[in-house]
Amino acid sequence: KEENRRVGVYAGIGVNAYAINNLLPARRDDTDLFQLFIGNEKDFAPTRVAYKLGLKGPAVAINTACSTSLTAVWTACEALRNGDCDMALAGGAAIVVPQEMGYLHQDGAIDSADGHCRTFDAEASGTISGSGGALVVLKPLDQALADGDTVHAVIRGGAINNDGADKAGFTAPSESGQAAVIGKALADGDVDPRTIGYVEAHGTGTKVGDPIEVAALNRAFTGQAGEPLPTGSALLGSVKSNIGHLDAGAGVSGLVKTVLTVHHGEIPPSLHFKAPNPRIDFAAGPFTVASQLLPWPDKGPEPRRAGVSSFGIGGTNVHLVVEQAPETATPAADER
Numbered sequence: 001k002e003e004n005r006r007v008g009v010y011a012g013i014g015v016n017a018y019a020i021n022n023l024l025p026a027r028r029d030d031t032d033l034f035q036l037f038i039g040n041e042k043d044f045a046p047t048r049v050a051y052k053l054g055l056k057g058p059a060v061a062i063n064t065a066c067s068t069s070l071t072a073v074w075t076a077c078e079a080l081r082n083g084d085c086d087m088a089l090a091g092g093a094a095i096v097v098p099q100e101m102g103y104l105h106q107d108g109a110i111d112s113a114d115g116h117c118r119t120f121d122a123e124a125s126g127t128i129s130g131s132g133g134a135l136v137v138l139k140p141l142d143q144a145l146a147d148g149d150t151v152h153a154v155i156r157g158g159a160i161n162n163d164g165a166d167k168a169g170f171t172a173p174s175e176s177g178q179a180a181v182i183g184k185a186l187a188d189g190d191v192d193p194r195t196i197g198y199v200e201a202h203g204t205g206t207k208v209g210d211p212i213e214v215a216a217l218n219r220a221f222t223g224q225a226g227e228p229l230p231t232g233s234a235l236l237g238s239v240k241s242n243i244g245h246l247d248a249g250a251g252v253s254g255l256v257k258t259v260l261t262v263h264h265g266e267i268p269p270s271l272h273f274k275a276p277n278p279r280i281d282f283a284a285g286p287f288t289v290a291s292q293l294l295p296w297p298d299k300g301p302e303p304r305r306a307g308v309s310s311f312g313i314g315g316t317n318v319h320l321v322v323e324q325a326p327e328t329a330t331p332a333a334d335e336r
Contacts (some may be wrong), residue, residue: 008057008085009049010076011135012068014094014248021097023196049089057085059282063248064332066202067090067131067266067312070251074158076138086143086254094247095134101223110206115211117245118272119203119238120210120280120289127240133249134256141326155257156305159265163315171313173209173223178216178317179223182307186224191305193221196234198267198322199287200309204236204245211279213309229286235294236287241271251310251318262304262324265296 019040038044043061050059058079060154062072069092075092105126107114112118112126146153161184163177186193214236221229239257246253273291273302276282296304303324310318320328 005086006057006084007055008077008079009046010062010072010088010090011046011049011060012062012064012072012092012186012248013045014068014092016040017094017097037200050106051324054082055089056063057088062092064094064318065137065312065314066247066250067310067316067318068248068251069253070255070308070310070320071160071316073138073155073252073255074137074160074320076230077155080140085227086139090136090137090138091133095131096129099110099131100285102120108207110204111203116272117203117205117238117240119201119205119241119270120201120214120236120277121205121273121333122275123212124205124207124277128244129247130240130244132243132246132253134252136255136259138251143300144176145326145328146187146312150254152263153325154323157185157187157319158314158320158323159184159188160318163317166324167315168189170315170319171208173311174315174317175216175219177315178213178309178311179219181317182217182220182309182319183224185307186220193224193229194233195248195302195305196221196307197304197308198235198237198258198261198290200261201236201238202250202254202309202311203236203240203270205238205240207279210277211281213311214280214285214287216238217287217309219282221285231283231286232288233286234288235267235290237268237270237290241273251308253308253309254328255320255322258306258308258322259325261296262322265298265304267294267296268296269293 046059064071075089076088117127118124159181161181163174167174269292305323309322
């Protein structure tokens with residue numbers, strides 16, 4: 001019975017800037033600090049959800065900086081594989097407070113010079129911060145089908161690792177670390193790179209990050225393939241060009257976009273893209289940036305498949321392989 005199933009919660013929340021900027025400065029001497037902490041500590045988010053909804057599976061707070069929410073999703077997938085829970089809620093969120101504020105652009109830093117995230121574009125100069133996040137509901141596919149659930153997509157495989165010291169500095173990305181996690185995710189899902197039609201990139205639009213990310217993708221995909229992959233056979237995009245960088249909520253936002261992409265068979269454009277960044281060697285791999293809405297029709301026996309990447313400051317990298325749900329998983333329109 002549904003009521004007897006163990007439902008887990010795996011999530012991470014960004015820094016509670018409202019508490020720092022508003023509550024603590026306004027605190028009176030008689031304020032109960034313990035109660036203030038209970039109500040505002042971000043790491044209580046999963047346990048509070050479990051308490052409010054009466055969920056008795058694991059409730060785990062996760063924080064790996066920018067890759068927090070995709071780390072939460074993959075941790076939940078592993079928990080389902082291991083039998084720790086029967087269903088899971090997984091994701092993350094971050095809210096920028098104050099909601100209206102500027103920043104001082106510094107050349108080479110993460111913040112965009114013009115307030116736009118131009119991922120993979122020749123004019124890319126950084127990202128912008130956004131507010132938001134999401135939770136996804138996860139179940140083993142066989143159980144979801146048996147329960148008659150609407151399945152929007154299937155997480156075919158995934159992987160997580162850390163760069164270690166193999167990079168220029170603590171906040172820098174690592175080509176080898178990213179390539180390794182992507183390759184491991186493809187292997188975990190037993191997926192031929194030729195069947196991947198789209199990759200939702202971490203895609204911050206920074207001068208350093210974008211070239212390293214595409215180099216890592218090229219390295220992983222060509223390493224997994226037995227022969228060279230044709231240029232342009234896979235499309236690349238980033239939801240950060242639409243909504244900015246959501247910090248702890250970034251990875252799951254990209255996952256939601258990817259799920260909708262494989263479900264509807266349409267690849268949305270990566271906004272603000274006009275010309276490829278000359279620092280990126282697109283010719284060395286199969287990728288080209290999706291600059292307009294494109295149909296993604298069914299081809300042969302393989303379902304539509306996509307990858308999702310999320311890389312955190314400090315080096316925790318996550319990659320998931322997402323594929324189109326079986327036709328039997330989506331009820332007909334008159335049955336919904």
